[in-house]
Amino acid sequence: MPNAIYIALIPLLPLAGFLLLGLFGRRIFKNNSGVIGTLLMMCATIISLYVAYGYFFEYGKVNGVYQKLIPFKYAWLVFSKDLSIDMGITLDPISVMMLVVVTFISLMVHVFSLAYMKGEERFSTFYAFLSLFTFSMLGLVISSNIFQIYIFWELVGVSSFLLIGYYYDRPSAVAASKKAFIVTRFADLGFLIGILVLSFYSGTLDFNELISRLTAPGSDQLKAAVTSSFMGISAITWGTFLIFIGGAGKSAMFPLHVWLPDAMEGPTPVSALIHAATMVVAGVYLVARLFPVFAMAAPDSLQIVAYVGAVSALLAAVIACTQTDIKRVLAYSTMSQIGYMMFALGVAKYGGENGLGYTASMFHLFTHAMFKALLFLCAGAVIHFVHSNEMADMGGLRKKLPVTHIAFLIACLSIAGIPPFSGFFSKEEILLAAWQQNRTIYWIGLITSGMTAFYMFRLYFSIFWNRDFNDHHSAHNHHGEGGGLITIPLIILAIGSIVSGFIPFGNFVSSDGSRLATGFHASFSIMPVSIGVIGILIAGWLYKKQSDKPDKISSSLNGLYKTAYHKFYIDEIYLFITKKILFNLVGRPAAWFDRNVVDGLVNFTGNTTQVISEKIKGIQSGKVQQYAIYFLIGAIGLAALIIYW
Amino acid sequence: MQPGLNQILFISTALFFIGVYGFFTRRNLVTILMSVELVLNSVNLNFIAFNKYLWPNRLDGVFFTVFIIAIAAAEAAVAIAIIINLYRNHQSIDVEKAEEMKY
Numbered sequence: 001m002p003n004a005i006y007i008a009l010i011p012l013l014p015l016a017g018f019l020l021l022g023l024f025g026r027r028i029f030k031n032n033s034g035v036i037g038t039l040l041m042m043c044a045t046i047i048s049l050y051v052a053y054g055y056f057f058e059y060g061k062v063n064g065v066y067q068k069l070i071p072f073k074y075a076w077l078v079f080s081k082d083l084s085i086d087m088g089i090t091l092d093p094i095s096v097m098m099l100v101v102v103t104f105i106s107l108m109v110h111v112f113s114l115a116y117m118k119g120e121e122r123f124s125t126f127y128a129f130l131s132l133f134t135f136s137m138l139g140l141v142i143s144s145n146i147f148q149i150y151i152f153w154e155l156v157g158v159s160s161f162l163l164i165g166y167y168y169d170r171p172s173a174v175a176a177s178k179k180a181f182i183v184t185r186f187a188d189l190g191f192l193i194g195i196l197v198l199s200f201y202s203g204t205l206d207f208n209e210l211i212s213r214l215t216a217p218g219s220d221q222l223k224a225a226v227t228s229s230f231m232g233i234s235a236i237t238w239g240t241f242l243i244f245i246g247g248a249g250k251s252a253m254f255p256l257h258v259w260l261p262d263a264m265e266g267p268t269p270v271s272a273l274i275h276a277a278t279m280v281v282a283g284v285y286l287v288a289r290l291f292p293v294f295a296m297a298a299p300d301s302l303q304i305v306a307y308v309g310a311v312s313a314l315l316a317a318v319i320a321c322t323q324t325d326i327k328r329v330l331a332y333s334t335m336s337q338i339g340y341m342m343f344a345l346g347v348a349k350y351g352g353e354n355g356l357g358y359t360a361s362m363f364h365l366f367t368h369a370m371f372k373a374l375l376f377l378c379a380g381a382v383i384h385f386v387h388s389n390e391m392a393d394m395g396g397l398r399k400k401l402p403v404t405h406i407a408f409l410i411a412c413l414s415i416a417g418i419p420p421f422s423g424f425f426s427k428e429e430i431l432l433a434a435w436q437q438n439r440t441i442y443w444i445g446l447i448t449s450g451m452t453a454f455y456m457f458r459l460y461f462s463i464f465w466n467r468d469f470n471d472h473h474s475a476h477n478h479h480g481e482g483g484g485l486i487t488i489p490l491i492i493l494a495i496g497s498i499v500s501g502f503i504p505f506g507n508f509v510s511s512d513g514s515r516l517a518t519g520f521h522a523s524f525s526i527m528p529v530s531i532g533v534i535g536i537l538i539a540g541w542l543y544k545k546q547s548d549k550p551d552k553i554s555s556s557l558n559g560l561y562k563t564a565y566h567k568f569y570i571d572e573i574y575l576f577i578t579k580k581i582l583f584n585l586v587g588r589p590a591a592w593f594d595r596n597v598v599d600g601l602v603n604f605t606g607n608t609t610q611v612i613s614e615k616i617k618g619i620q621s622g623k624v625q626q627y628a629i630y631f632l633i634g635a636i637g638l639a640a641l642i643i644y645w
Numbered sequence: 646m647q648p649g650l651n652q653i654l655f656i657s658t659a660l661f662f663i664g665v666y667g668f669f670t671r672r673n674l675v676t677i678l679m680s681v682e683l684v685l686n687s688v689n690l691n692f693i694a695f696n697k698y699l700w701p702n703r704l705d706g707v708f709f710t711v712f713i714i715a716i717a718a719a720e721a722a723v724a725i726a727i728i729i730n731l732y733r734n735h736q737s738i739d740v741e742k743a744e745e746m747k748y
Contacts, residue, residue, distance in 0.1 A: 622747025624740050625669050625677075632665070 004072035007051055007089050010099060011138035013044040014106075017131035025124025033124035034117075037131055038110040044134075045103040048096075055096045056508055066513040068092040068208060070144050082203055088144030090207065093509040094288055094362055098141035101369045102278050104496075106134045108489040109273040112377050115485035116269055116384060126166060130273070133159035137278050141285065146195050147205050149286070153191070153250070156282060157184050160274050164266040176262035183259040187249020194242030198293070201225035201235055207289065215296045222297060233300075240294050240301035244287060244308075251283025252335045253342060254312040258571055260335055264327040268383055271327060272376030276334050277369040284341045284365055291358060291511060295350035306346020310444040313339025315568065317451040321458070322554075322565040325389045326379050329459050330372070333415065336448060337368050343445065344430040347437040348511060355511030357437065360429035363505040367422035370500050371414040374493035378408040381486050382463055391459070395466035395546070405464050407490040412460045414497045416453035416532045419525070422501030428525050429505075435524070449528050453535030461543035653694040660687035674731065674738040678724045685717045 017040040025033045060066050073088035110130060117126055136155035143149035158181075165177030199205050202213045202221045213221040214236065225236040245256075252260035263275045274280070287294060287305060294302045313336045320332035341361045348357025381404045386393050398405040414421035417428070427449060434442040506516035542550050554561045563569065619630075660683055667680030689710045696706025732738050 617748040620748045622744030624743075629669060632669075 004089060006047055007071060007091070007142075010044050010048050010051070010103065011135050011142065013040045013047075014131040014135040014138065016040060018128050018135060021124045021128035021131060025128055029124060033127050034110070034114045037127035038107070038114060040131070041103065041107045041110045041134065044138075045107045048099040048103045051091070052096050052100045055091055056093075060091070060093075060096075064514055066093050066508070068513075070208070073144055083199070083205060085147040085205060086145040087148055089142045090144040091142070093513065094285065095141045097362065097366060097509060098285060099138065101366060102134065102137050102141065105277045105369055105373045106130070106137075106273055108373060108377070108493055109269045111485055112272075112380065112489045113267075113269040115483060116380055117267060122166070126163075126267070129159055129162045129166070130270070133163060133274060133279070137282070140282060144207055145205050146199065146207055146210060149289070150188075150191065150195060153246070153282065153286075154188065156279055157181060157188070157250070160184075160263070160279055163270040163274060164263045166267055166270065167265070170265065172262075173265040176259075176265040180259035180263050183256055184249045187246050187256050190242040190244075190249070191246020194239050194244075194246060197235060197239035197242060198225075201228075201239070211290065211292045215292045226297070234298075236293070237298045237300045240290065240298040241304060243290065244283075244301060244305055247283030247286040248308060248342075249283070250286075251280050251338050251342065252312075253283065253308050253339065254315055255570065257312060257316070257335050258574060261323075261328050261331045261567070264325070264331050264389075268327065268376060268380030271331070272373045272380065275331065276372040276376050280334060280338055281341065281365050281369070284338060284345065284361060287342070287345050288358065288362060291345065291348070292350055294345075295348065295511070302346050302348075304346075306343045306438065306441055309339045309342025309344075309346055310441045311339070312336070313343065313448045314444050314451075317448045317455065318564050319567050320455045321451060322561060324391045326382070326391060326394075326459060326463065327376075327389055329455060330375055330379060333375075333452065333456065334372055336452060337364070337372065337415070340427070340430055340445065340448070341365055341368070343441050344433055347434050347441060349437070351512040353516070354437070355516060356429065356506075357433035358511040359506050359509050359516050360426060360433050362509045363503075364423075364426035364430055366503075366505070367414070367426045367497070367500050370493055370496040371411040371421075371423055374407055374411040374490065374497055375415070377490055377493065378404050378411065381490065382408075384486070391462040394463045396464070398464040401464075403487045403490060407494040408460060408464065410494045410497055412456045414501075415456050416536060417449055417528055418453075418532055418536075419529065420498070420501065422497050422499070424525075424529070425501035426505075428521075428528060431528055432521065432524055446528060446531060450531040450535045453532040454539050457536045457539035458543050461539060465544050467546040650694055650698040653690065657687040657690035657694065660684075660690065672739045672741055674724075674728045674740055677740065678721065678728070681724075682717060682721070685713055689713055 017037045021029060021033045021037060029036055054060075055069075056066075060069070069091040071089055071091065073086050075084045076087045077085040079085075110127070113126065113130070117123055120126060133156065136152045136159055140149055140152035140156055143152060161177045161181040164180050165173050167173045195205075198210060198214070201224055202210045204210050204213065213219055214225060216222060222236070225239070226234050228235045230238055247253075249256045260275060260280065264271055266275070294305070316332040316334075316336035316339060320329050320336065323329045323332060341364050344357040344361035344364065346357070348355050348361070381401060382394065382397065383389060385397070385401060388394070410421065414423035417424045419425075431442060431445050431449070434445050510516035542553070566572070664680045664683030664685075664687060667683065668677055671677050671680060692706040692709045692713075696703065700706075728738050731743060735742055
């Protein structure tokens, strides 16, 4: 059993960074707040790597099965003997993996931001917010209690809100941060109700207890949860489904994905950290955390997870093919890849070979964090150089930004699933799991995989090839790639994107903790890889040289192209529902009621008091003799009362 | 002719209401103070009269009267201090003019 204190340091160091930089950053650490934040993050990364080493290779495994360890637990709010909200630390394969992912990506982003955000007026505030985010995300992954995870879940939402709205003088950024907050909050309502349902039936908030009570066949709690039903659906399915809504909101699953593309208004390193690599996988993590309940007690919810994931993956891929803002393309590709992780979980079953999807999902989460953070940081480097997000302003950058070019190419190959890059391995595993369990989802995944390759290479060719970079605004392009602070994180992440695929993930992470052999099936891989290659070739044919072919194709697909370009009008539908229907039917009557009845009551009281006081204020005339007369009248009245009563 | 209790009570009641009337109608603070003294003295008269006619062998009423005279002296000192301060602030001792404490 490891010592709890140094594990607790992993989230506490970023918290210290937040407090330090948030309270004193503007005055005392004005010049070195970035360095302080980065150093604290580095310590946290080293500790979490040490914990990961210890867990996976020394004390985590007992009889060939990875145990769930709880080195620290403190009962924070005790409601009854069984029911309490604890603050604890859980170590199990997925939480340890997430610790490594979050601290590592966060460290890379901290380093990158040293150069990228240099000269910003609110530089220390930025680092304070980054630290707050990292703290809450780390707290989320090590939670031992479902309510603890909810607390950190909301903290993550707040810090994401703060970071999206970092440029608060831009109306679009303010709108985006509000949108992200409201959409995820709306989803969190589902999460909260789900928590209440599950904890009501299981009688506990503790993850271990909850999972063991709701998965033990024949336990009273499970029986109660399965037999009681609402609208013909059992309570446990409702509970898990509502929790999945919370996860879908954070993970930007269809139809709650609308906030993610807008969230790209935040600074690019933030997009890399929060909206690509860590926070958006919180939903996947949440489903994985409760996976035994989903798999054993609520297979219907798991089906929903699978289909929502698959639909999101495909939809996002289609939209990504048409977008022209590079960060938006990356945002939709994130959504698509998270859809992959979701449906991989959805097709998995608990234990043994059937749990392949679970391992694959976590594997993809890991590799995706690497290459997606890399893609975003590369995009950051490109935007830093071009001062624009639009593809039209780019092209021919491969000579100007050689390191970024190579790193971006590696990341694209990885996400396209080309061997031997990491995305290939995790994606193969996901597709294999889908093939074994659900063919429909397999085909959706396969099509998506081809489209992923296409739009990623569309992006790649548009940025780095297409035409020569026109230097007409070279006056403010005098800086080159941006020095070591920009390139070193790119190089490290590129190496990570190459080698992380070779980790035998099944050895470490599986649905039941025991070793899962994940073979490499050459014959199975032929199809996805060749589809990926075809996607790349089409993208190369269309976008490598400047031509009018893409325009021709898009105009021949007029309706479809337009629909996809407008993101299937989902935003418009939401706007219609909220503005036209909700505002008119609920908002306006409520406003009328508020203005007339509630305000009216308050105003009436106020006005009456005022009128009366206006009338009687003459009594207090300031004339002493009048007061004396009142006194006399009172005295006479009292005397009369006493005498004649 | 020896005056009876009734006659004395009549005088003291008259004195009391003269005082009260002066208290309410005068504008000059010094006159008001004098009216208060009238009221107090009517009370003194009552004490003395009751003491003499009802309990002639006891002295409680007389002692009360002595106390009241002492207190009236102290009260007069305080009241004159207030009057002086009022005069300093308003250049007048008209109570009608000292009405800053209204609503």
